[in-house]
Amino acid sequence: MALSLDAHLQAIWQKLTHAVSTRSPFTLMQLASVTGNAQPKLRTIVLRDFSPAPASLLFTTDARSAKVQEMRANPHVSLLGWDAENSLQLRLEGEACRVDERELCHAIWQTLRPSAQQLFHSPDSPGTILDAPEAACAGHASASLTDPPENFALIRIIVKRIELLDVSADPHQRCEFLLQAHGWAGRWLAP
Numbered sequence: 001m002a003l004s005l006d007a008h009l010q011a012i013w014q015k016l017t018h019a020v021s022t023r024s025p026f027t028l029m030q031l032a033s034v035t036g037n038a039q040p041k042l043r044t045i046v047l048r049d050f051s052p053a054p055a056s057l058l059f060t061t062d063a064r065s066a067k068v069q070e071m072r073a074n075p076h077v078s079l080l081g082w083d084a085e086n087s088l089q090l091r092l093e094g095e096a097c098r099v100d101e102r103e104l105c106h107a108i109w110q111t112l113r114p115s116a117q118q119l120f121h122s123p124d125s126p127g128t129i130l131d132a133p134e135a136a137c138a139g140h141a142s143a144s145l146t147d148p149p150e151n152f153a154l155i156r157i158i159v160k161r162i163e164l165l166d167v168s169a170d171p172h173q174r175c176e177f178l179l180q181a182h183g184w185a186g187r188w189l190a191p
Contacts, residue, residue, distance in 0.1 A: 002173060005186035008164055009177055012090065013052040015083075020050050025083035026090060031059070032078040033070040033096075041070065045079075048108050048154075055159035055179070057092075058099065060108060063153040064125035071096040077157060087168035093161040099154040109148040117145045120152045165191060 003011070019026035031045045049058040057079075061067060071077060079092040099105060109117065122136060130136055162177040162184075172191035177184045 026081040089165040
């Protein structure tokens, strides 16, 4: 028996909530943005926090990275996750913005492993050409990890559209949820 639309939405909230605390298929998601010259860019982000009401998620990045400028110019983004074990594809669409809440930034910073924190202390911006991989570690191994540096950025995505594709079902099932003034409106789509 097929799940109802509401049951699918609740399952999505559970999967995203679980992905924050435990490594799961939706902990690492692919983020798509668009450059200033209309070229698509795709990269993997780590889900750091999720809230179902309002539906939003957080990830960290270096403020000097190209994606920050891309999202500032065009905040419309898309995320994609794939759960191979359950044959589920999850797509999220929304608007991204940088979070300036000091306490929240500090709390998320404290959840990062020291090796991840050290990356933010690099004098080199992400994408800088290096002579050798070891050069990426120069100059920041002894940095203080108590507080996040200025280039630590926390990005919030306010989710406006969700699409779930279940290819384990026979026939395959696909549904979408659109954020409306009164909440989420779901409907079935042809796979």
